[in-house]
Amino acid sequence: MQAAIYVRVSTDDQVRHGFSLAEQKAACRNRAAALGASVITEFADEGISGSTMDRPGLTALRSAVRNNQVDLLVVRDPDRLSRKLSHQLLLTEEFEKAGVKIEFLDFDWKDTPEGRLFYSVRGAIAEYEREKIRDRMVRGKDQKARQGGVPIGFYNYGYNYTPDSGKVTVNDSEAPVVINIFNWFVYEDIGMNGVARRLNEMGIPTRKGKGKWHRNVIRQILRNPVYVGFWRYKEFSIQVPDIVNGETWNKAQEKLKEARRLWAGLSKNEYLLSGLISCSECGNTMTGVYTNWWDKRERRYTCHKNSQGAKSRGCVPAKFLPAEVIENAVWEQVQVWLNDPDTLAKEAVSEEPREEELRQELDRIEEHLKGVEKGRNSILDTLALGLVELDTNTKNKLTDLKRRKERLENRKKELEAVLSEAYRYISGLEELRLISRQILSKLNSLDFSDKKALIRTLVSQVIIAGRGQPGRNGLKDTQVTIVAKLPEQIDSSVFSDIVR
Numbered sequence: 477m478q479a480a481i482y483v484r485v486s487t488d489d490q491v492r493h494g495f496s497l498a499e500q501k502a503a504c505r506n507r508a509a510a511l512g513a514s515v516i517t518e519f520a521d522e523g524i525s526g527s528t529m530d531r532p533g534l535t536a537l538r539s540a541v542r543n544n545q546v547d548l549l550v551v552r553d554p555d556r557l558s559r560k561l562s563h564q565l566l567l568t569e570e571f572e573k574a575g576v577k578i579e580f581l582d583f584d585w586k587d588t589p590e591g592r593l594f595y596s597v598r599g600a601i602a603e604y605e606r607e608k609i610r611d612r613m614v615r616g617k618d619q620k621a622r623q624g625g626v627p628i629g630f631y632n633y634g635y636n637y638t639p640d641s642g643k644v645t646v647n648d649s650e651a652p653v654v655i656n657i658f659n660w661f662v663y664e665d666i667g668m669n670g671v672a673r674r675l676n677e678m679g680i681p682t683r684k685g686k687g688k689w690h691r692n693v694i695r696q697i698l699r700n701p702v703y704v705g706f707w708r709y710k711e712f713s714i715q716v717p718d719i720v721n722g723e724t725w726n727k728a729q730e731k732l733k734e735a736r737r738l739w740a741g742l743s744k745n746e747y748l749l750s751g752l753i754s755c756s757e758c759g760n761t762m763t764g765v766y767t768n769w770w771d772k773r774e775r776r777y778t779c780h781k782n783s784q785g786a787k788s789r790g791c792v793p794a795k796f797l798p799a800e801v802i803e804n805a806v807w808e809q810v811q812v813w814l815n816d817p818d819t820l821a822k823e824a825v826s827e828e829p830r831e832e833e834l835r836q837e838l839d840r841i842e843e844h845l846k847g848v849e850k851g852r853n854s855i856l857d858t859l860a861l862g863l864v865e866l867d868t869n870t871k872n873k874l875t876d877l878k879r880r881k882e883r884l885e886n887r888k889k890e891l892e893a894v895l896s897e898a899y900r901y902i903s904g905l906e907e908l909r910l911i912s913r914q915i916l917s918k919l920n921s922l923d924f925s926d927k928k929a930l931i932r933t934l935v936s937q938v939i940i941a942g943r944g945q946p947g948r949n950g951l952k953d954t955q956v957t958i959v960a961k962l963p964e965q966i967d968s969s970v971f972s973d974i975v976r
């Protein structure tokens with residue numbers, strides 16, 4: 477490695493600080509050697525002010541740097557190069573651009589006001605340079621896009637992408653998943669949550685390989701025109717291979733729009749989930765409020781309680797979540813359940829009633845009861861005929877039989893209650909199976925109170941966890957838990973109104 481050292485002393489320095497040229501040289505040589513220099517060339521200016529750039533030693537150093545004769549430059553401090561900050565910056569930049577590593581000796585120097593200024597300005601310049609490079613790269617991408625090529629950063633599920641060539645091809649294992657997502661959403665009415673759930677149940681890996689499919693990812697896929705062959709990059713559109721046919725894609729867009737329109741007509745006093753929705757952090761029920769959000773008036777749900785009598789004032793700061801996003805999530809879940817009432821039943825009860833077992837136990841109990849009754853009657857008969865005395869033994873027998881009879885009758889009542897619950901459950905589910913299709917077909921024409929009633933029929937509560945900031949497309953970091961309700965509690969009058 478070729479090293480250079482540069483030393484400078486003005487007459488002033490020597491007088492004021494008492495350091496000599498010889499001392500500077502020795503210190504710089506030692507450092508250069510310690511850093512592994514094999515050749516060390518000296519450049520020196522003695523008795524010349526550092527405010528001028530016109531110094532023989534400095535000029536010689538700069539020309540050596542230009543001729544690639546320097547890998548490492550050791551200087552006591554930036555002040556040796558120049559008295560002026562602008563010159564220091566200029567020279568260090570010039571040297572570094574030529575590939576020279578610059579080493580300053582004095583650590584103390586960094587703690588002086590001049591030193592701090594030098595380093596902070598150099599830091600700012602480095603940052604500025606990085607910005608400029610970034611800017612240039614972005615403009616480079618735009619340029620590529622404008623010319624119809626595919627710029628860097630094409631990462632869409634369903635495609636392979638080679639960054640070096642910008643080549644985009646269809647990924648054979650992911651593309652069928654994309655087609656399924658569109659078909660299920662458009663032709664099966666299972667909603668974005670339903671699509672995500674089905675993919676998770678099928679064990680289809682996400683792009684990242686781990687983690688679950690989420691409705692937001694499904695939405696991004698459904699909205700992305702890349703799947704009909706147009707990749708949107710800023711204001712440009714670039715052609716890529718398509719995966720989904722245009723008709724299906726258009727239908728998906730229509731459906732997405734429909735979902736957005738669903739609540740558009742709701743007035744400021746209409747909240748589909750009032751009474752059902754609560755905050756998991758503070759435990760308060762959440763109420764609907766019509767409030768300013770930026771420059772827009774919006775329906776929201778909040779856990780904040782204004783009234784004096786409230787047990788808890790709610791979270792601090794209070795949650796204010798957009799009503800529409802939560803209502804959409806619940807509505808989608810309702811659609812999923814209507815599509816497959818058995819999933820609702822499974823979610824609502826941990827255990828299905830075992831009707832057959834219950835019935836068998838009831839039969840056994842009735843049998844026992846008959847036996848007990850028979851025994852009791854025969855004792856009473858013999859007593860009545862005066863054949864035996866009512867002694868202690870007989871008394872005890874009778875009391876015992878009476879107790880057994882009571883126990884059995886209680887158990888019988890219990891079983892009958894459970895059985896009638898089971899019948900209601902089974903007939904409720906049966907009813908739901910019969911009419912869910914009809915409800916689904918009329919879903920979009922339901923008015924507010926029908927929608928509200930339908931939600932209350934299938935949902936027992938909605939719990940909001942986390943306080944994610946509402947984004948444009950949903951709630952980041954907010955979890956909406958929708959708890960299913962037992963179909964046995966179906967109020968058939970609600971459905972008869974809807975189905976009619």
Ligand SMILES: [Zn+2]
Pocket residue numbers: 755756757758759760779780790791795
């Ligand atoms: Zn809260």
